[in-house]
Amino acid sequence: MQFESWQAFWHMGGYAFYVWTSFGVTFLAMGLIVLNSMMTHKKLLKEVAQEAARQQRIATAKQATKQNLTGEEV
Numbered sequence: 001m002q003f004e005s006w007q008a009f010w011h012m013g014g015y016a017f018y019v020w021t022s023f024g025v026t027f028l029a030m031g032l033i034v035l036n037s038m039m040t041h042k043k044l045l046k047e048v049a050q051e052a053a054r055q056q057r058i059a060t061a062k063q064a065t066k067q068n069l070t071g072e073e074v
Contacts, residue, residue: 003009012019 010016
């Protein structure tokens with residue numbers, strides 16, 4: 001599609017409201033998807049770090065319990 005001028009382009013043959021509203025809604029939705037993805041990624045990284053710390057605490061506690069049962073000092 002070819003336009004005679006920039007004004008004609010922005011006017012979109014009388015359908016500018018519908019065209020530019022649809023563009024706006026689309027970009028808003030895409031932006032919200034990106035924002036949600038970033039927040040979810042950050043949350044998952046935090047949960048992974050918490051689980052790794054938990055596993056480390058469990059391993060340390062098992063080792064300390066094992067040493068206490070055998071009479072060795074920590």
